[in-house]
Amino acid sequence: MADYLRGLAELEKQQLESHRAEIEALISVARRKGIDLTDSDFRYFQTTGIVATAPKLVERLLSPVPREKDGLVPFGWLAENASESSQTGYVQCEHFTVMAHPHFRRALHEASGFTPLFVDRFWAYAGEEVLKYIAIDEDRVKLNSRSYIAELDTWFGAPFNEEVSKIPDGITKLKPPLDLSDSHVSMFFTDSHCLDIKWSSDGRIKTFQALEIKSERTTIKLGDSIFHPARYVHAEFDSETGMFRHFDGAMQYYSPSEYMSRRDSDFNYNAKNSEQIKSRSKKLFKLNGAVSTADWVNLCCHFFAQNPLTSEYFSGQYPKHITEVLERIRSL
Template structure:
């Protein structure tokens, strides 16, 4: 599987005017962090393209973002896994909804069920059974006109439109639905194109028009289970004016680009204007790339017809339908113009508006009725919503390329909360390093940590706690002012106190470092268990900022409800304490899928020809910059970016005890006049940094 980081939502007001609270963002992550959800192309449940694991919330000054791990198949085996996962997730969702409903829906409608039935879940829990609505609400049958449409004023006698295509009964806990052909791919497994339905229903009190609509007679739902869907694929109704003078007369065809065909499943849309004295008639038909997934050999194409009265300067009629074709007829249709082919389709009318409909409202209704069809914008001369795939990516600076973790005190604190599968390995140990770096030596993977973890171990020891580290762990030293402290997991016995002690140990270290005038950027991660999940809180920032943060928040709540309130406090603290600082460093350069904010150094590549030499000043290095790219490397030439040495520590002695430094009770960070003497090392390597330690 191809893996990538995705931004799902933020705590800012989005283009639809929605603002998601931190508690709601946390709910979304909590529910699916260890399960994941299927990903679909264009919100079409019949087009699975991957899986998404919403694993964390990322806090920066002035913004919180929900992060997800996307999994995209790269071969047939991967694709099968995605398809199987899609089926599993779908069946599990329905089963959970049925179990939670405890037969309430079934008991209400069982006397009207004929033969076999199925449960569905699209917005509400519902039962699919042919013509079940006609048996439960017989009065609705008599309200139909010759096209099967019902006036809203008749429908409103016993039902109230909620939104997103659903009508609630006024006294029973039941709901009925708009025709399934209003849904994506004409499928009951998909959401409605509800922008159109909601806009149309918002006009029901307009005395100048009469609205009729078609219903789904085979689906009955349990209204208390209704949940509003949020589809954040931006589709907007432009602010149209009342001018139609620039609309071309006759037949015009607009064709989708290759990407639009693949993404939206549309090949062509035909538009036709004709004059009939004072009346101008407009027709539109959309030609699809694929047949309807839940119907046998059926290409369902959206169709629209309107009449504009030039004497009244308004539309007097507007209706929409689905024109259906079998394969043979459809292949014949796509080779001919709409005006030449005639009316040889299977025709299902979906809605009708008669009366006085303003032109700007007509244009908006068309745009929303044809949701997911970008050719509508093109026809009316409006800029299309631009795909993120069409936008040019900002080029990275040299600093972002070579030192992607570059950070300063003014950049504030970065914080990542993430949820993972429960960790049972260390539940009976108060403090354990649970995530290790890995280095490959002669074809064998070895666990390795940055050597300063020993300072954390010594700080915890002075507070009465033992930090558990694997015996075969290697220790690396980086000669820069960045420090990755690995994830420390806290066992089940007393995580509240144990986490507090860890924070105190870190605070003691940071305070001493500040007093020595150090400017170190540090990452650390705290982990524990809540219910069936492991929680990780990872922090990244300058030692002074982190010290002040720990002094402010000396306790991290270990129960979920208290933790949610704590998260709100984190947002407030970061927003009030620091200036806005978004993506410095870039989120994708420091957020790891395991929930750790990680300083990931870049090795000095072979193209720089770095070599070591000794002189009277000691061990030195020299390197060269590729001549053809010299102008791109100003930050190196000016000394802002330098190679820094790293190595694996083989033997180190305490300056006080003259014994193994790792076993010495003295600390180079916590004590005065103590240092570590490196006697043996291996694996000398150079990385780029903007904070070199001499």
């Protein structure tokens, strides 16, 4: 736990330092509005990004903010003030980003991500002749930076298809059920935090990547340093032959700060962030030649040491014994 907390503190320090220019710009904008923001008013949260906090900050920056008698803000007005298409739960204005109220977040906590899936569906809802109103985070605004990690539900992305050539390119992420305790995740889900998967295409070749990230409790010592190990798989499927032509596996090693950045992100992290993650790795196996889809799936599942998330991705369901265990736990 001490390494975990040190990793969080180190990550926050790095993020605040790397976004110094944006912080100074927002301080200057606030000063012109008569608001005295200082460095101590800025924090970094993994699920949100860099946030400035001060009493009634949104009202003072955007005054006047139109409101209904119940205090809700017209969604249309927020959209009109948005400088570009905004992420769900956020409205990006010219100098900062307004956020939905913290009560939409998990456990009603401002440091958590938004609880799925109400905010997503509210943001996307476009009922005919329906006016939308939303409660906003009155005291906090976010920097106009994508320096945050979306907190996701237990599954998103396209499911596996045995006809590999028909699998769409994109990201898939799987997590253990959110209602399980840490001890149950450790016991029945091999202490997994998530399983990340990415498919991409280049002509007739489809490339598969998978990364199994464990909880912060799983560490390994290399030399004098502590790392978080993560099993990694890479494979190439030839759509013309209908076979995998290459398949390899490795162990990647993340420092505490790298781990905190990567675990709730995805394979596009380096493309979306100026701070690059270049983890250490150790290649563990490689197959070159024609490998059938059935053999490849079987080897993947065993390489990931019977992680139920692997079974969930490839078959659409947990193994029978895991399903039975979950039913017993939830009946207590």
